[in-house]
Amino acid sequence: MDLSTLLDSVEGIAKQAGDAIMAIYSRDFSIEEKEDKSPLTEADKAAHEVIVAGLNALPEGVPVLSEEDAEGFTGADANGRYWLVDPLDGTKEFIKRNGEFTVNIALIEDGRPVLGVVVAPALEVSYLAAQGVGAFKVEWGEGKDSERQPIHVAGKPAEGATWRVVGSRSHPSPDLAEWLEKLGSHDMVPMGSSLKLCLVAEGVADVYPRLGPTCLWDTGAAHAVVEQAGGRVETLEGTPLSYATPSEKLNPYFIVWG
Template structure:
């Protein structure tokens, strides 16, 4: 499989899902509640349908694990691959209409995200990455086109520098204050959805500590972007965040570092 040639078609699929989301975003919409009390909108469902149609139309058939149809996931294929999809990450931000929501599509191979596409349709920006290809930011307009701009993490802040810490706008964690005390001088940058990881990937933030619950589909695509931009996403035990057991939907707590190990 050629990841370089796969990146553009997957980006197009994600942008098409973004179009479906924005159509609903522009009008009144209903909000339901899932069993876990998290919100669900028409836009989540519409984006899921677009993505499923797009991925299944690609030349190579690969199983899909989507947040909106997780119960029908059959497991990775014989090569350990599967698509990992969050059709609308940041549903709370969507409901608040602050623009900080994304479409996330990742290709997982043997537990590792090797390709990731994150599209923020309200902001008209995308983050793309593939193994051995690199990480890029694309700012686009009505025609959905834009130049790929290579991105890179900021690296280790110099001693005495104030850390730029990106944090969740909708999910504050009681454990975060203690972690930040140990970190030292810092400024907080609030942000929703997988855009938090992307800010680290493009060097706009130094670290993102996530000491609260997330699911696999929340992180896979943006983790690919971070890693291909030279950063890392590690558990509190300093091991790479893994997708080798997709039956376990919840991630452990993790830290996104804008630097290599």
Template sequence: MPANHAELLDAVERIAREAGEAIMRVYARGFTVEVKEDDSPLTEADKAAHEVIVAGLKALPEAIPILSEEDIEAFTGPNDEGQYWLVDPLDGTKEFIKRNDEFTVNIALIEHGKPVLGVVVAPALRRTYLAARGVGAFKIDAAGERTSIRAAGRPSPGTRWRVVGSRSHAGPDLAAWLATLGEHDLVPMGSSLKFCLVAEGQADVYPRLGPTCLWDTGAAQAVVEQAGGRVETLHGEALSYATPERHLNPHFVVWGHLP
């Protein structure tokens, strides 16, 4: 990671907030919806946020390749130090279209296949999560107050698990997984906010047994890991970003405690 992690984190936070402002301008006045080749929705807000983020990252002192959901073809691969920016300009486009406010801007710095810095901005909720290796994990609330966050740890015996799940993706595999977990309460939530609830100790676990891409998870994974949690595949391996040419993630679970 570049030398001054705290300064870089602040710079990326500013870029993500600017992208959030661009999204909110579209959110306020209405928009049309396109459908991409993979049948996922695309709005003017996705494009506007992408342009803000790419311009901002390119203006930083260190030139690091950018992999954005909205311009995959422009990505040239990690640099010689194994670094690249991983960007989802608008995560939770379905939530954006539904106008339920549960959408985010995600920017992560990947280094040797691991997310070492991440910023998640939820512009409609006026909430930001950010973290970097060696710096810590933080939440900025609607009043602008920045506080350190920590995952809750393993629930006490006899305590119901607090589970957060996808608002737009559920199915029999998830139901079967939850049956093995034990007594639990399930709260639906959109976008990468599910990771962030685990990171700040408001949820214990987030199982994702449905499709996601690298850019959906990188930034929020950095927040979870720096807050003391973990993100791993169903085989117990850390979710990796070492092969960005393969965009799809395997199924994974976000835990609010270490093994």
């Protein structure tokens, strides 16, 4: 499997899904409520349809696990591979119209994200990565060159320096204050969706502690970007965040280190 060529294809699919989202973002849209009380919009459904059709048309024939059809997932293929998709990550940010929402597509192989594409269509920015290829940021729109720019984490701050911490805009955690107190001097940067991991990947933030609930599809794509940019996504016990058991949709608490 040529991950470089596959990355190009998946980037195109994610941007098509972004276009479908923006067509709905520009007008009034309906909002439903899922069983878990989280919101669901027309845009979630439209992006899901675009992505599933695009991934199923690829020659690799890899099964798809999407947030919007988790029950339809039949398991990884014989090589331990599956697509992990959040068609619209940050639905609350979408509803607030603050632009901080993304399309997330990851390729999982033997429990690890080996390819990831994160597209933020309202911000006109993408983050891309594949094992052996690297991690990149792409900015498009007026005045932008749409070229892939290599990105890398900043590394641990110098002794006594202030940590740049990125945190959730919509999901504050009561455990976070205690963790930050132990960290020491820090500045907090609020951000929505998987963009939090991407800020660490590009060196704009040093760490992202997530001491609250997330699902596999919230993190898979950006996790790939962080790893290929030289960072780590680890549980509180220091083990890499794993995607080996997709039937268990919830992630444990984790820390993204630059």
